[in-house]
Amino acid sequence: MQRRRFLGLTAAGAATAALAPALTACGSDGAGSGTTTLKLVAADYGDSPANSSQKYWDALAREFEEQNSGIKIDVSVYSWTEVDKKVADMVEEGKAPDMAQIGAYADFAAAGKLYSADQLLSIATQADMIASIAHAGEVHRVQYGMPFVSSSRLLFCNKTLFAKAGIAKAPESWDDLQAAAAKLKGIGVPMPFGLPLGPEEAPAETMLWMLSGGSGYTDSTGSYSIDSAENVKTFNWLRDDFVGKGLTGSGDPSRTNRQEVFDAFCKGDVGMLNGHPTLMRQADAKGIKYMMAPLPGIKGTAKSAMGVADWMMAFKQNGHREQIGKFLDFVYSTKNVLTFTGQYDLLPVTTSASEAMRKDAGREKLRQFLDQMDNAEFYPADKTSWAKVSKALKEKIGSTVKSGGDPASVLSEIQRDADGWGS
Structure with a gap:
């Protein structure tokens, strides 16, 4: 899908951030007085530094952190030419991020490294996912890949x-x-x-x-x-x-x-x-x-x-299931889905956002793309x-x-x- 050019960080800074393990507080995550830092590696949908996806994620992280004082979000954004390999290398080195928004999930799911969607998302968020796209995120009828955007x-x-x-x-x-x-x-x-x-x-x-x-x-x-x-x-x-x-x-x-x-x-x-x-x-x-x-x-x-659907997935390695689920429910809120898809003229993966987009006169040209989704074939992800x-x-x-x-x-x-x- 489309998009996908410049690094949100400098090459050296991005590499350092990507290979750093997630920071965790002493003691129990969730109930203690410490702060849990969730590491997210995401793909860049921008075509210049001016509209890099890093800006979206940084703003989203700040808003989430203001509402959830015990959780910090650390996001590294990479171009589509390298982001899949970055995540694969991190996992191979035993330094998996908490979340990755990339192009493929099934190999990680088969290796038992991912949480399933129902272990993370609220019932309302799961129900809002467009079924035909969500099914493409299943391995042996269990959903591990959560569609992030489509086109x-x-x-x-x-x-x-x-x-x-x-x-x-x-x-x-x-x-x-x-x-x-x-x-x-x-x-x-x-x-x-x-x-x-x-x-x-x-x-x-x-x-x-x-x-x-x-x-x-x-x-x-x-x-x-x-x-x-x-x-x-x-x-x-x-x-x-x-x-x-x-x-x-x-x-x-x-x-x-x-x-x-x-x-x-x-x-x-x-x-x-x-x-x-x-x-x-x-x-x-x-x-x-x-x-x-x-x-x-x-x-x-x-x-x-x-x-085409790009995927969000959550790794079990760091054990932050509760915090990840809370953040992903926030990510998939109608407002945030529309903000991201609107910025890059992509298609939503939730029913509520898709219906809102169809009603938006300013998005009329996107309807031709939306209309194709009923007859669309996806990668065998x-x-x-x-x-x-x-x-x-x-x-x-x-x-x-x-x-x-x-x-x-x-x-x-x-x-x-x-x-x-x-x-």
Whole structure:
């Protein structure tokens, strides 16, 4: 989801904070006179230091601390390119944070390191979670991953460039997409279509194209289908009929990150790209005129939309269950959910906040994203192997669209690894 650029701390300061164990008071946590400090490691959804998520968490922590004198909140924010690894390293070193707001939870849950949601959240908070998203946080029918924010994806098109190229409407099929990109290339657009298959968020762009081609990461039984015939066909088409024809610009998609493409779109250098709600604010700030449309498929609009949820989880290592639960109930209050999602144009994961957003005339453009959530497919984040599969995708998927790339071989290799890592 989207977002995710600059460190909230300096690199040295952040590393020091991340590796420091949580501070605890002498004696019993909760009932004694001491103070419990909860350590939270969170991802950065900002695209500059000015709107770093560190500011949100610092303000939220101050407000919570004013209402809960015995609990302090220490938050370290990292970019999405490093936050998952930061947490994994901390856990491996025996210095798990109390909470982590990152991209995957299932491997920690399978290792018995996490509290379940019902051990932490009040009944009212649990009931307010949107069920379809909350279920994606389950491992063996027990919820360990608490969705923090969600988003869906739409095709963004630069209306000014479309008009110059004589393109009347947003593409609905691969043929439309290729034809539009060729016209944009013909008028000198540097990047007719932005294809970020670099390490920042390759799994999202990959899933979008898999859905576009009629498949996905898993089949109807929930088993991995990474090397399905449809997925191989999709990446062959991308290699030969899209990247190979120069329709993604002169750069290397395997080294191109999403924020680079977002930035280029906001400069008017990109004709089309797959984007999430945060891009609207960035484009509006730069005066870019754009339209949004559902994901194009092989013969028409893709049958499934893509939904993304990022996760909050709580580690058992430091034993602060009561204090963590109190803080998370505060985090998931309607007011705080709307404050965060409103800042980054993301979608709420609670029913109360979602309903409030739909009624907000100032958020009208978000309704197109909200409407897709009923038909959205999510990452297979409930699989304990997903974190490793995601890492493999970041490292390897970009090679499939290079000249001479071998999609069938790369997808089969990732499939074999995924099967070996288990469910």
